[in-house]
Amino acid sequence: MQRINRWIVIFILVFLKNAWGSVQYPYRTLRRLASGSVLWEALPVGFFTMLYLIWTTVARNGISAHPLFLSFNLLKLTFAVVITFIIVVYSFVVVGRLLGGTGSVKTVLVPWAYSLVPTLVWFLVTSLLFFLFPPPRTLAWSGKLLSGVFLVFSWFLFFWKGILYYLTLRFGMRLDFFRILLASVILFPLGAVYALILYRLGIFRIPFI
Numbered sequence: 001m002q003r004i005n006r007w008i009v010i011f012i013l014v015f016l017k018n019a020w021g022s023v024q025y026p027y028r029t030l031r032r033l034a035s036g037s038v039l040w041e042a043l044p045v046g047f048f049t050m051l052y053l054i055w056t057t058v059a060r061n062g063i064s065a066h067p068l069f070l071s072f073n074l075l076k077l078t079f080a081v082v083i084t085f086i087i088v089v090y091s092f093v094v095v096g097r098l099l100g101g102t103g104s105v106k107t108v109l110v111p112w113a114y115s116l117v118p119t120l121v122w123f124l125v126t127s128l129l130f131f132l133f134p135p136p137r138t139l140a141w142s143g144k145l146l147s148g149v150f151l152v153f154s155w156f157l158f159f160w161k162g163i164l165y166y167l168t169l170r171f172g173m174r175l176d177f178f179r180i181l182l183a184s185v186i187l188f189p190l191g192a193v194y195a196l197i198l199y200r201l202g203i204f205r206i207p208f209i
Contacts, residue, residue, distance in 0.1 A: 015044035019117045026163050033114060034171035036106035042113035045120075052120055053077045056127050080203045084194075088112065088209060091190065095183050096173030103173035111172050115164035118157040119208060125153070 018041060021029030033041065057074045092108050093101075129150065169180045195207040 011044040011047060014041055015048065018044075018114050022114050022117060022164060023160065026167055030111045030114075030164065030167035031171045033110040034103070034107045034168070036104070036110075038110055039106065042110045045113040045116055049081065049116065049120055050078070052124055053081065056123070059127055059131055076203065080198065081208050084198075084208060085112075085116075087194070088191075091187060092169060092173060092183075095186050096169060096175055099175060099179045099182055101169075101173035101175045101179070103171075108168060108172035111164070111168040115161060115168055116208075118161045118164070122154060122157045123206075123208065125150075 018029060018033065032038070053074060057070055057077060061070055061073060089105060089108050089112055092112065093103065093105055096103055096108075129146075166180060169175045169183055173183075175183060191207075191209065195204075195209075198204045198207050
């Protein structure tokens with residue numbers, strides 16, 4: 001039991017260190033994560049993502065829902081998130097190599113895993129706000145202030161995500177700025193089509209990418 005607790009503490013500390021580093025020192029942090037030698041450091045991201053999926057499943061369906069129904073929805077969300085992650089990683093590798101990149105799945109996997117941190121934060125905060133301040137929200141100054149703060153917060157996460165996306169391709173696939181732009185021209189439309197498919201299937205209104 002003590003050994004398990006120690007590993008849990010290590011995982012949490014590693015996650016906090018890398019998540020904080022991706023904000024304060026993204027260049028240095030992502031370059032280290034793209035070395036391909038720290039694959040296990042992606043596990044804490046998976047752990048916290050799983051906790052979020054459990055939370056959102058219960059929050060959407062209610063704690064009184066049938067356990068089989070909750071389990072089915074949790075498995076559906078988990079499968080969609082895992083498949084999406086795998087598709088994105090391999091898309092980066094395939095497109096990157098077409099453009100002359102020299103990276104691999106090992107060099108892309110961990111940095112892209114930590115690019116999910118702003119995604120995870122945004123989804124968690126959104127679900128908490130929906131739970132604490134369910135719509136319809138008031139048009140009073142307090143409601144407008146909340147909307148304004150959330151908009152600024154979302155823009156911060158969006159730019160943070162964009163930086164991590166760029167550095168994942170930069171270090172994970174060894175692409176320069178021009179080739180990253182070309183990769184984006186290919187990847188973004190594909191991502192839009194994939195997001196539409198998930199929406200049509202009723203899995204995600206906004207894909208967990």
